[in-house]
């Protein structure tokens with residue numbers, strides 16, 4: 468009979484999954500005086516740091532540099548884009564991810580979080596098993612994140628790839644078909660186009676970025692058309708064949724498209740299968756963990772955060788969830804932030820940024836006569852003109868009431884979402900914020916102009 472190596476360790480909080488949601492919960496809990504174990508099977512930082520936000524934004528920045536070089540002559544600068552050295556782009560991307568990963572590991576250690584390397588499984592409402600070791604917590608946070616989904620019958624492999632493989636490609640493809648015109652699809656379309664590839668997007672719904680205000684989708688479609696990005700809207704994928712040379716995609720209706728690769732970007736599924744959740748009594752619906760608005764699962768003492776909780780799958784939502792749960796457990800009664808008030812940025816060129824209700828949604832909730840808006844064209848904004856970007860900033864308000872939505876498109880508008888989310892979340896009235904001053908010349912002035920107009924005193928607008 469062998470000697471049992473089973474060990475048991477007790478903590479105030481055990482967190483399963485060390486991505487954005489999990490490590491935020493761990494950091495906030497330890498700040499509030501708890502002892503914390505953080506269990507991670509791969510690398511702390513999760514999808515966002517290693518396969519999501521950070522590496523894709525590095526690629527998008529390299530793409531912007533390529534565009535700047537290509538278009539330099541328009542600004543009177545003599546430059547010549549020789550091409551993309553993908554090995555150097557990879558080194559740049561990996562350098563950023565590696566450094567942020569090291570920083571995070573150092574932070575977790577310095578704060579005294581017990582990081583466990585290994586695959587965990589929930590075996591009771593208070594216990595996560597990793598190999599032979601039991602980690603017991605007064606509370607448990609489930610934070611196991613998400614994976615790239617595919618369609619039934621559409622197998623990933625070879626030249627049919629997801630964003631995970633797309634990031635690691637060691638070539639710039641000459642052509643790509645992208646299935647899915649959501650955030651991940653349009654961001655890769657933007658990168659590859661800037662790098663010189665011919666891209667075709669296929670989206671089953673009538674518009675690209677279908678979760679955004681329709682006028683924003685239409686402006687993106689115009690901008691993409693101008694950039695030479697092809698897209699097929701309202702059409703469904705039927706099948707794909709691949710050879711060593713490339714892929715041939717068939718669409719509903721029989722049209723075929725060929726390219727070097729097919730990127731499948733049809734959304735992300737929750738990573739919850741086989742982790743013991745349901746066996747312990749945690750209710751799961753289509754793979755997502757069901758919680759109340761305070762992120763408690765159906766098992767007392769067990770919470771869920773991030774992409775496994777139905778709703779927006781964004782890193783900053785996961786961070787906020789993690790902080791929220793740590794504070795909730797500590798009895799601080801944190802304020803619930805509704806998903807609609809979480810800012811969203813799509814980092815393609817041109818960028819899209821939004822927070823709050825679209826005008827259509829606001830009208831359906833409050834009645835069309837209770838909602839008004841102003842759509843300020845960036846053509847009137849000096850800094851946007853200097854950058855040679857076009858687009859708009861739309862502010863939606865309740866009549867005689869607060870700002871309830873802001874929707875923007877244009878180069879660099881992602882950076883404006885900070886002010887936009889403050890206005891919406893603080894339920895500011897245009898009359899409150901219109902007298903406040905924006906520096907000139909900045910793109911922030913576009914928001915200021917929209918506030919002025921809605922407060923009845925437009926300066927540079929009619």
Ligand SMILES: Cc1cc2nc3c(=O)[nH]c(=O)nc-3n(C[C@H](O)[C@H](O)[C@H](O)COP(=O)(O)OP(=O)(O)OC[C@H]3O[C@@H](n4cnc5c(N)ncnc54)[C@H](O)[C@@H]3O)c2cc1C
Nearest residue numbers: 484486487488508513514515519587612773774780781782
């Ligand atoms: C290509 C791409 C681009 C993106 N860009 C952005 C962006 O620009 N901005 C933005 O806000 N969001 C972006 N996202 C989304 C963002 O990455 C996610 O919303 C975020 O990572 C969710 O955090 P999470 O903690 O819920 O899950 P994850 O980050 O997925 O972390 C879950 C962690 O749990 C670990 N784990 C899973 N099961 C176990 C187990 N059994 N035992 C131990 N560990 C386990 C995993 O290894 C992983 O590290 C992007 C995503 C992708 C794919």
